[in-house]
Amino acid sequence: MSATDFSDQFRTCQTTGLKVHRPAQRLIWINAVSAVVFLLIGGVMAILIALTKWQAIHLLEQDLFYRFVTAHGTNMLVFWIVFFEMAGLIFGSAVVLGSRFPGIAFGWFNWGLMITGAVMVNVMMFTGKADVMFTAYPPLKAHPLFYLGIILFAVGALLYCFQFLYALVIAKKEGWHKGSLPLFTFGLLTAAIIAIWTLLSGAIAFVPTFLWSLPKTIIPDGSFLRINQVDPEFFRIAFWGFGHSAQQINLAATVAIWYLLAHLTTGAKPVNQKMCRIAFVLYLLGINLGSVHHNLVDPGLSATYRIFNTSYLFYAAVIGSLIHAFSLPAAVETAQRSKGLTRGLFEWLTKAPWSHPGFSGFALSFVIFGFLGGVTGVILSVEQLNMVSHNTLRVPGHFHMTVVGGTTLAFMALTYYVIPLVLQRKLIGEKLAVYQTYIFAVGITIVSAGMTFAGIMGAPRRHYDIEMSNAVFQFPYATAIKPMLSLVGIGAIIAATGLFIFIGIAVLSVFFGEKIEPKVEKHVPPHAAGAA
Ligand code: HEM
Ligand SMILES: [Cu+2]
Numbered sequence: 001m002s003a004t005d006f007s008d009q010f011r012t013c014q015t016t017g018l019k020v021h022r023p024a025q026r027l028i029w030i031n032a033v034s035a036v037v038f039l040l041i042g043g044v045m046a047i048l049i050a051l052t053k054w055q056a057i058h059l060l061e062q063d064l065f066y067r068f069v070t071a072h073g074t075n076m077l078v079f080w081i082v083f084f085e086m087a088g089l090i091f092g093s094a095v096v097l098g099s100r101f102p103g104i105a106f107g108w109f110n111w112g113l114m115i116t117g118a119v120m121v122n123v124m125m126f127t128g129k130a131d132v133m134f135t136a137y138p139p140l141k142a143h144p145l146f147y148l149g150i151i152l153f154a155v156g157a158l159l160y161c162f163q164f165l166y167a168l169v170i171a172k173k174e175g176w177h178k179g180s181l182p183l184f185t186f187g188l189l190t191a192a193i194i195a196i197w198t199l200l201s202g203a204i205a206f207v208p209t210f211l212w213s214l215p216k217t218i219i220p221d222g223s224f225l226r227i228n229q230v231d232p233e234f235f236r237i238a239f240w241g242f243g244h245s246a247q248q249i250n251l252a253a254t255v256a257i258w259y260l261l262a263h264l265t266t267g268a269k270p271v272n273q274k275m276c277r278i279a280f281v282l283y284l285l286g287i288n289l290g291s292v293h294h295n296l297v298d299p300g301l302s303a304t305y306r307i308f309n310t311s312y313l314f315y316a317a318v319i320g321s322l323i324h325a326f327s328l329p330a331a332v333e334t335a336q337r338s339k340g341l342t343r344g345l346f347e348w349l350t351k352a353p354w355s356h357p358g359f360s361g362f363a364l365s366f367v368i369f370g371f372l373g374g375v376t377g378v379i380l381s382v383e384q385l386n387m388v389s390h391n392t393l394r395v396p397g398h399f400h401m402t403v404v405g406g407t408t409l410a411f412m413a414l415t416y417y418v419i420p421l422v423l424q425r426k427l428i429g430e431k432l433a434v435y436q437t438y439i440f441a442v443g444i445t446i447v448s449a450g451m452t453f454a455g456i457m458g459a460p461r462r463h464y465d466i467e468m469s470n471a472v473f474q475f476p477y478a479t480a481i482k483p484m485l486s487l488v489g490i491g492a493i494i495a496a497t498g499l500f501i502f503i504g505i506a507v508l509s510v511f512f513g514e515k516i517e518p519k520v521e522k523h524v525p526p527h528a529a530g531a532a
Contacts, residue, residue: 005215005322006021006100007522007523007524008520008522009021009022009023009100010022010100010520010521010522010523011518011519011520011521012519012521012523013421013519014516014519015420015421018095018096018098018421019095019098019422019521019523020094020095020421020422021094021099021100021101022520023101024090024094024095024100024101024104025095025102025105025422025423026420027087027101027104027107027108027111028087028088028090028091028095028422028423029422029510030108030111031083031086031087031090031273032083032084032085032087032415032418032423033079033510034078034079034083034111034114034115035079035084035087035411036073036080036503036506036507038076038079038080038118039075039076039080039408039499039503040503041122042071042072042075042076042079042080043070043073043496043499043500043503045068045069045071045493046072046074046076046495046496046499047071047275047492047493048064048068049065049068049069050062050447050488050489050491050492050493050496051251051489051492052065052464053485053488054485054486054488054489054490054491055466055467055482055486056482056486056489057482057489058167058465060218060464062464062465063128063131065127065464066131066133066135066462066464067126067128067131068127069133069289069462070130070131070132070133070134070310071122071125071126073133073134073135074121074125074134076403076404076408077134077246077403078100078118078134078150078153078246078521079121079153079409079416080159080408081116081151081246081250081408082114082157082246083114083118084411084523085180085191085195085249085250085253086110086111086114086157086160087418088253088257089160089161089164089188089191089192090164090167090186091109091173091418091422092164092184092188092256093164093167093185093188094167094184095166095167095421095422095494096182096185097171097176097177097182097185097517098177098523098526099167099170099171099174099175099176099177100174100176101163101167102163102166102167102170103163103166105270105498106159106163107160107163109155109159110155110157110159110160110163111156111323113152113153113155113156113159114152114153114156114157114160115150116151116152116158117148117149117150117151117152117153117154117155117429118149119149119470120145120146120148120149120152121146121149121153121196123145124142124143124145124146124479125146125303129142129143129145129146130142130143130146130482133242133462134144134242135239136206136209136237136239137232137235137236138209138212138229138230138231138232138235139230139232141212141213142213143213144210144213144214144215144391146213147206147209147210147213148210150202150206150211151203151206151207154202154203154206155199157195157199158195158196158199158200159197159397161196161199162166162196164188164192164271165189165192168181168185168189174525175333175525175526175527175528175530176525176526176527177324177527178526178527183256183259183270183273183276183277184256184257184259184260185256186256186277186280187252187253187255187256187259188252188253188256190252190255190256190280190281190283190284191249191252191256192250194245194248194249194252194284195246196248197241197245198241198242198245198246198248198249201238201239201241201242201245202239202241202242203225204238204241205238205239205241205242208227208230209230209235211225211226211227212227212228212230218263227425230413232474233298233300233301236290236294236295236298237295237298237301240291240292240294240295241291241385243252243294244293244294245291245292246403247399247403248283248317250323250402250403250407251281251283251402251407252260252280252405253407254365254369254410254429255280255324257362257410257411257413257414258324258328258365258366258410259328260274260408260414261358261359261361261362261413261414261417262328262331262332262335264358264417265353265356265358265359265362266312266332266335266336266352266353266359267335267339268328268331268332268334268335269331269334270327270331271327271330271331272327272332275323275325275327276323276327278320278323279319279320279321279323279324279327280320281320282316282317282319282320283320284318284322285316285317285321286313286315286316286318287318292306292309292310292312293309293314293380293381293386295310295415296310296381296383296386296387296451297386297390297391300364303383303395305517307383308384310381310382310383311382311383311468312480314381321370321374324370325370325371325374332348332349332352333348333349334407336348336349336352338393355434355526355531356434357413357416357430357433357434357436358413358416358417360413360434360438361409361410361412361413361414361416361437362410362413363407364409364437364441365407365409365410365413365441366406368401368405368409368441368444368445369401369402369405369406369407369410370405370406371517372401372405372445372448373398373399373401373402373405373406376394376397376398376401376452377398377399378390380394380395380398383487389456390501391461391462392453392455392456392458392459392460392461393451393452393454393459393460393461393488394451394452394455394456394461395455395461396451396453396455396461397448397449397450397453397454397455398448398452399442400444400447400448400451401445401448404444404448404495405440405441405444405445405448408440409437409440409441409444412436412437412440412502413437415422415502416433416505418429419506419510419513420516421511423509424516424517424518425509425510425511425512425514425515425516426509426513426514426516427505427513428505428508428509428512429504429505429508429509432501432505433502433505435501436498436501436502436505437498439494439497439498439501440495440498440499440501440502441496441498442494443491443493443494443495443496443497443498443527444495444498445491446487446490446491446494446495447488447491447492447493447495449487449491450484450485450486450487450488450490450491451484451488453480454466454481454484454485454488454489457477457478457480457481457484458475458477458478458481459477459485466481466485
């Protein structure tokens with residue numbers, strides 16, 4: 001089959017002129033819809049656990065609290081984020097490059113693995129067979145199907161990453177795309193490479209743990225597969241090779257989305273593309289190594305190793321982020337000034353398209369992730385400070401700024417673009433979508449601030465009752481801690497409102513939005529050998 005045989009499978013987007021490979025479009029659809037389903041489950045859990053943190057309400061019993069924290073962390077951080085990223089990889093290769101996506105059936109197979117895994121994990125969590133938190137540190141043990149579910153999900157995602165790489169090869173080889181990759185796709189390529197390393201670390205953590213969880217009736221004593229003990233230190237290092245690196249996938253994907261949204265909404269082009277690409281490469285080189293900041297209180301690791309890893313190596317990645325932190329606003333400013341918005345220092349900013357959800361979502365997510373999340377993260381990674389902040393609410397305070405106020409909000413903003421562009425439905429409630437970005441941003445900032453300040457005052461994370469009502473030893477907390485925990489609850493109500501509005505707009509638009517009729521047009525590889 002030659003590349004031209006696929007020419008009937010394309011349509012042209014009326015607004016952007018992008019060529020969309022229609023079979024790939026259905027794959028994007030299924031991954032995006034799956035992502036939103038898990039966001040909904042995670043969102044319901046979020047409000048329940050946050051209202052338990054709010055001491056005056058203290059909603060859940062302790063068993064349910066831990067079960068729901070597990071379900072919240074896993075559905076949000078793993079299933080919502082990764083399904084969305086898979087949709088992003090297909091979008092970034094097929095649609096952005098105007099290429100075909102190779103192996104559609106294989107793509108469906110990968111989705112099948114992921115959804116089977118995700119459903120298995122959820123069944124185990126909600127039936128109380130996996131109250132181990134999303135970190136699943138041994139010696140806590142869950143039902144074998146919980147680990148197997150995670151492994152299936154990870155294998156599906158891994159195969160998608162390879163498929164994405166292959167799609168880039170095909171785009172070049174068959175002549176759909178020529179020259180260097182667009183910055184967005186380049187950012188996704190960084191994310192995909194980090195993802196491969198991440199998922200392999202995940203296998204090192206979870207495969208032995210899965211074998212360990214199997215009863216002796218399945219793996220009897222004496223079998224070479226029998227594992228009687230998983231060393232917690234070993235698991236924690238392997239786990240964070242997975243868990244931390246997964247956040248760097250999110251970071252690279254989020255930055256890539258920022259460049260795309262800035263471009264779509266203001267026409268921004270990086271002032272220096274090369275610099276941006278170098279910054280992405282710095283992520284690749286430095287950031288995985290920083291994962292030891294999760295193990296700073298682990299006694300088995302030497303101080304030299306910990307300090308070297310979390311300071312010197314980590315800073316390579318921080319430089320990458322600093323480059324983006326200047327490059328993105330500079331790109332927007334240059335684009336705006338070239339439109340004549342040159343009065344004073346800030347007319348370019350005040351007259352930015354704030355009433356467009358693509359722009360407001362991008363700008364808010366950039367500030368929350370880049371400044372609040374980035375700064376708190378670097379502070380927490382310093383060994384000495386980590387000693388007093390480890391396992392306090394300050395930690396979730398930090399990552400609700402990064403992966404929620406940052407990544408999740410950027411994903412939401414992108415969705416508002418993807419629905420008309422890829423899913424061919426007009427957005428229902430576009431005005432509400434703008435408000436949605438602000439509501440979610442304000443809510444999650446309040447949640448994060450409440451967690452951070454309560455954590456600084458000593459409130460532990462993952463604890464259903466910081467008053468430790470029946471404990472032998474009482475800890476004299478500062479009285480200001482309670483208002484901070486109330487902020488977590490109040491912020492959660494606002495953020496969850498924003499989250500449910502997003503789901504409402506997305507679901508209504510995808511299923512009931514006015515159909516945009518596809519303009520089916522032949523599309524042959526423009527750069528194929530012999531093409532005009
Ligand atoms: C409405 C939005 C959200 C609210 C109100 C919220 C609230 C919370 C609360 C109260 C906790 C428990 C903190 C503790 O006791 O240690 C928590 C934990 C967590 N959240 Fe969220 N969250 C939200 C959205 C998200 C999203 C979108 C993600 C990921 C993309 C996320 C990831 C996590 C993770 C990984 C944990 C840690 C679970 C654990 O310690 O095992 N959250 N969240
Ligand atoms: Cu980390």
